[in-house]
Every structure is written in C-alpha cells, then in structure tokens.
C-alpha cells in the first residue's frame with residue numbers, strides 16, 4: 001500500500017454496502033461481492049509491500065497456540081483462553097491439539113527430567129516458524145522447585161524461549177501482555193533471543209563414554225535418543 | 236442418594252488396643268506408637284500375614300498410605316491402616332529392614348493399592364519388596380541412578396533419560412499370539428490427559444485389552460521440598476501446588492492439620508470458620524473445573540459448558556482473591572489460624588459471596604439442562620467405567636470417586652475437623668459406580684458446599700467484633716519433639732489427602748510423606764476400562780478427575 005491513509009472518498013462513502021444491499025433486493029447485475037477493499041484497488045487488485053513484511057504481519061495476527069498443559073500455570077492459561085480474559089480477541093485463541101498445526105507454544109509449568117525429552121520432541125514437531133512463551137517462574141529457573149533433584153532449571157535449558165512471563169502463576173492479564181509482546185516481535189520480524197541450550201537429544205552411542213554411560217550400556221541401545229542431565233553444571 | 240440419615244449410622248465396634256495386640260500376637264516385635272495410632276513393629280516376612288489378619292479379623296479394610304523412609308541404621312516401611320466405616324480407627328504396621336539388604340515382603344496380595352505404593356517406595360527410598368508383581372520405578376525414569384530420598388543420594392550426579400519408552404504406535408504389537416492388537420500411546424502431551432500423563436494402551440480393534448498409566452512427568456520433588464522447609468512458614472506454599480486446580484486451601488488444610496496436631500496447637504474457633512468457608516469455595520472451583528474438562532473430554536465441548544464452568548470459576552476465584560490476595564496459589568492458612576481476617580469492607584465481601592451463592596442454584600439447573608440430562612452425555616457415561624465398591628476399596632479410592640461407587644466415606648464427617656461437625660450438610664453418595672455417578676456426585680457436592688458456606692457466612696457476620704481471633708499463639712520457630720510421628724488426613728477436593736510427618740527435633744521435618752488421593756484413584760483406572768471401548772477410556776480418565784501435580788507430587 002502506498003499510503004496508510006485510505007482515500008477520503010472511499011472511506012466516507014457508504015456506497016458499497018448500499019450497493020450490495022440494493023443488488024440483493026433489487027434488479028440489475030449482482031455485484032454483492034463488492035467490498036471497500038476491492039473498490040480501493042480499482043481495476044488492479046495489487047498491494048505493493050515487501051513479502052516478508054506482509055508475512056510477518058499475517059503471522060503476528062493469526063497465531064495458533066498449542067494446547068499444552070503441564071502444571072499449575074496451565075490452569076491460569078485456560079482462564080486466559082476462557083470467558084472474561086478471552087485471548088481470542090487478539091487473534092490467538094484457538095488452541096490446536098496437535099503440534100503440527102501450531103505455531104506458538106506456551107510452556108505453562110515445571111519441566112522435570114522425565115518430561116524434558118518429550119517437550120523437546122513436541123517442540124521439534126511444530127513447523128517453522130515457531131515461537132515459545134515461557135509462562136511462570138518454573139520455566140524461568142525451576143521456580144519454587146529449583147532445588148529439586150528432578151527439576152530442570154528453566155525451560156530454556158531445552159528449547160529457545162521468546163518471551164518470559166514471570167509469576168507463580170502469572171495472572172491471565174500478564175499472559176495476555178506476554179502474548180501481545182510476542183505478536184509485536186513477530187510483526188517486527190524479530191527472532192528469538194540467543195539462549196543457552198545445554199540439554200539436547202542425542203543418540204546414546206554418541207555420548208562420551210564415562211562411568212554413567214558404561215553402567216547403562218546394557219540397558220540402552222546405541223541409537224536410542226537420550227537426554228543427559230548434568231545437574232552439577234545447572235545454574 | 237443422600238438421605239441425611241448417614242449421620243446416624245452406627246460406627247463399627249471399636250477395636251481396642253488389647254484386641255489389636257491379640258490379633259497380631261507374638262508377631263509384634265515391639266510397639267512404635269504414632270500420635271495418631273498404635274504402631275506395631277513386625278518382621279519383614281510377616282507383612283502379608285499381619286495385614287490380612289488385621290483386614291479380616293479387625294476390619295481394617297483401607298490401606299491409607301505406605302510411608303518408606305531411611306534411618307541411619309535401618310529402612311522402615313509404615314503401613315497406615317484405617318477403616319472405611321470409621322477412619323478414626325487407625326493402626327500402623329511398622330516394618331524395619333536392614334541397611335545392607337532392604338528386602339521386605341510385598342503387601343500387594345492383601346491390598347491391591349500397595350502395588351503402586353511399593354513401587355514408589357522402591358523408586359524414591361530404595362526398599363525392595365519381595366513378591367511384588369511389577370517391581371519397576373514409577374515416578375522417575377527407568378534409567379535413573381540412585382534413590383533420591385535415601386540418605387546418601389548425591390543430587391549433583393548426572394542422569395540420562397531416554398526417549399524410547401515411547402514405543403512406536405504403528406508397530407504391530409502382538410499382545411497375545413492369536414489376536415492382532417495395536418499399541419497406542421495416549422500422552423504425555425495429550426489434551427485429554429489433563430496435564431502430562433502417559434497411558435500405554437493395548438487395543439484389540441476398538442476394545443482395550445490393557446492399560447498402564449505411566450506417571451512421573453510432573454514429579455516435582457514435593458516431598459524433598461517440604462523436608463527442606465521449616466514448619467512455621469516455608470512449607471505452607473507448597474501444598475497449594477499439589478492439587479493446583481484451585482484446591483489450594485484444602486491442601487493447605489492437610490498440612491495445617493497435621494502440623495497443628497504434631498505441635499499441639501489449638502486453632503481459634505473464628506479462624507476455623509473462615510477456613511471451612513474458604514476451603515469449600517475451593518471445592519466448588521475445583522469441581523467446576525472437573526465438570527468443564529469432563530465435558531471437553533466427552534464431547535469436545537470447548538464452547539458452551541467449558542466456558543460456563545470457567546465463568547463460574549472466575550467468580551469464585553475473584554472471591555478468593557479478595558480474601559487471600561491470590562487467584563490460585565493462596566498461601567492463606569498459617570499454623571494456628573489464617574493469615575488475615577475477611578477483607579474490609581466486610582459487608583461487601585459477605586454480600587459478594589452471598590450473591591454468588593444465590594445465583595448458584597440457577598447455574599446448577601443450567602448445568603443439569605446442558606449436561607446431565609443431555610442424551611448424548613448419558614449415552615457416553617451411564618454404565619461406562621464401572622468401578623465396583625469392593626474394587627474401589629481395594630485400590631484405596633476416596634473422594635467423589637469412592638462416593639460415586641456408593642462408599643459412604645467423607646473425612647469431613649467421619650473424622651471431623653474444622654467446623655464441619657457444627658454445620659448442617661450431607662454427604663453425597665451414588666450407587667451407579669459409573670462415570671455418570673461420579674459427575675453427579677461432584678455436582679451435588681457443589682450444592683452441599685454452598686450450604687456450608689452460607690452457614691459459615693451467617694456465623695461470620697454475627698461474630699462479635701472483639702472476639703475475631705484469627706491466629707493462635709504459635710512460637711516463632713517450631714521444633715516438635717524428636718521422633719514424633721503422625722499421619723493425618725483431610726478431605727481434599729479429590730479425596731483423602733494425608734500427610735505423614737516424622738520430626739527429628741529440628742525445625743524441619745525429617746520425613747514428609749504425602750498421601751495423594753489422585754494417585755490411588757488413577758491406579759484403579761485399569762479395572763475401570765478393561766474390555767471397554769477406547770472413548771470410554773477417555774471418559775473414565777476424565778471422570779476420575781485426576782490432577783497430575785498431585786499424582787506425581
């Protein structure tokens with residue numbers, strides 16, 4: 001679009017809708033598919049913009065969330081989807097049950113060692129481009145359970161996170177704010193920040209042969225995917 | 236149906252301690268009494284004998300909890316037994332085993348529920364149970380090294396977790412030779428599992444041949460966290476996060492009750508009324524969520540009923556926020572009372588709560604129109620997911636799940652605490668034993684809770700201003716006497732929520748064990764869905780109303 005301001009004559013005109021109505025009830029040619037937009041384009045229905053800019057705008061305004069509940073924060077997440085807070089107002093309200101249809105994942109809760117590889121897998125199954133909102137203290141640092149023997153000290157150890165929403169749990173308003181911030185970033189074409197990702201899925205055979213690996217060698221196949229947690233190095 | 240007559244039912248004859256001693260006879264090596272119950276020490280190879288005698292002869296038909304712990308010189312398993320007919324009658328069976336060779340007889344043949352309990356005890360503490368049908372880890376991954384609640388565990392050690400536990404669902408799976416079955420993973424990321432539960436399912440066509448719930452995807456070391464916190468303030472925030480479906484105050488009450496009984500603290504009457512009222516508000520919120528998600532599970536209704544249920548939860552959460560300052564993680568109870576009085580202006584708060592209660596009957600009618608009288612819903616739920624009362628008892632089911640199977644068991648009435656025994660309300664039971672009954676029980680419990688809240692509001696409103704004592708006098712640091720042990724339970728939203736604490740004379744518990752109702756209820760899933768269709772698995776799972784934070788702790 002060459003200008004952000006619509007042409008005055010079109011903006012103020014009520015003609016298109018009147019015409020449509022007339023054509024429905026009256027005689028003559030049926031031009032009910034007319035719209036203001038169409039009239040604005042006139043005979044050449046083209047918009048000039050940079051393609052990626054347009055794509056970013058589209059992406060930001062139509063986000064498909066992954067339906068993904070982990071822990072306490074997911075209750076507040078559901079409240080954000082539900083009546084009163086209704087995040088659908090911002091074009092982000094249809095949770096998809098399958099990661100293959102989703103482009104935003106809200107991580108609502110504590111990640112523990114057993115779930116880490118699964119979350120990674122779910123993240124990997126989402127098509128690019130994908131974005132992640134970390135919800136709650138648990139996804140930042142492990143939250144109240146940081147000292148637990150089984151708790152991953154923040155989701156960023158496993159997947160990259162675009163927006164952190166702090167709180168335990170964050171209020172729905174806070175989550176909405178986080179999602180809006182994410183939309184803003186996406187519209188501006190910003191990608192996720194640089195993060196440290198210590199934990200990756202690897203094939204067991206590729207691990208360094210230390211004491212632990214030797215011990216487990218009988219139980220695990222060479223080409224099984226594993227995640228190795230080095231708790232001592234965790235923050 | 237509730238008849239209001241339950242109050243007059245006869246508790247079974249009390250078994251005296253002498254009679255208990257006689258039943259156990261010279262198998263009792265010593266006594267190890269706990270604050271809540273007499274305890275008998277028995278040899279590891281007498282476990283089955285003693286438990287089955289207690290069950291058959293003395294009527295202790297409820298294995299409420301199994302606590303495993305390690306001392307410097309021995310391991311110990313404690314079986315906390317109760318009676319469904321009268322949970323105030325308790326007995327503990329204490330089984331010590333040596334440090335070098337911690338092998339104890341399995342109690343699984345006597346109580347089915349010991350199956351999961353003993354797996355957990357093996358997993359976290361490291362006691363082996365001889366004769367256990369399925370000695371695997373339950374909460375931690377199979378490849379985990381060490382037992383985290385044992386004394387010499389090193390938390391810094393690296394661990395390796397595999398992804399192969401997920402068998403490929405498309406691979407042919409020949410469960411039995413002749414039949415051609417299919418293996419299906421449900422979860423751990425699956426909308427119907429209400430969080431992160433993994434159900435390994437074997438199907439023959441559409442029929443379920445075998446299910447194996449695989450839990451532990453939310454094992455957040457709650458017991459360890461509580462063992463690291465001080466009694467007075469640091470533990471209370473954690474119960475909120477066990478059953479996080481707004482049932483926070485009910486859970487806090489479990490801890491408050493146990494610690495208050497342990498340290499001998501009297502709670503002022505006024506505080507008890509506030510507790511009772513706020514806890515019942517939590518119960519309403521929790522049951523609303525159960526209803527909403529159940530409808531989501533059963534007929535994918537994300538629009539009407541789900542949203543209605545959440546609309547009503549919003550109101551409850553608003554009221555609770557006014558009272559406690561938080562929407563979900565309340566942290567409102569204190570040992571010996573509550574954090575603060577009703578918010579000012581009091582009238583406004585009371586009126587707001589009354590408004591909610593006044594609107595409730597109409598809303599319940601609406602739910603009845605939408606849900607329980609809906610034909611599709613009835614077809615989906617009536618006579619599916621059958622849980623016979625005897626089976627339910629064997630698995631230690633409690634709460635709405637047990638009451639939906641006609642077991643008349645509610646700790647609020649049977650083992651009174653708070654202000655419940657002063658108020659007028661009924662325990663709801665249904666005889667259907669199916670998914671439908673469990674939903675009905677929850678919906679009617681909402682109405683009973685409303686009754687309780689209303690009576691509490693009346694009392695609070697008229698309470699003289701200068702007698703509003705919200706907090707007893709509690710020392711700043713609490714150090715219960717060394718080696719005191721106690722097990723106490725309250726009626727949480729999902730059932731009997733119990734806590735065992737052993738003190739060692741410091742200001743932190745030496746062992747803190749949580750008895751989670753969902754853990755037991757979920758273990759009964761296998762019995763409920765055997766030979767049913769796969770959609771009934773989802774419905775049964777929904778009607779159990781589990782919350783993974785509490786299953787895995």
Ligand code: SF4
Pocket residue numbers: 071072073074108109110135136137138139143144167168169170476564
């Ligand atoms: S941040 Fe708090 S509320 Fe959220 S999952 Fe963690 S413990 Fe639960």
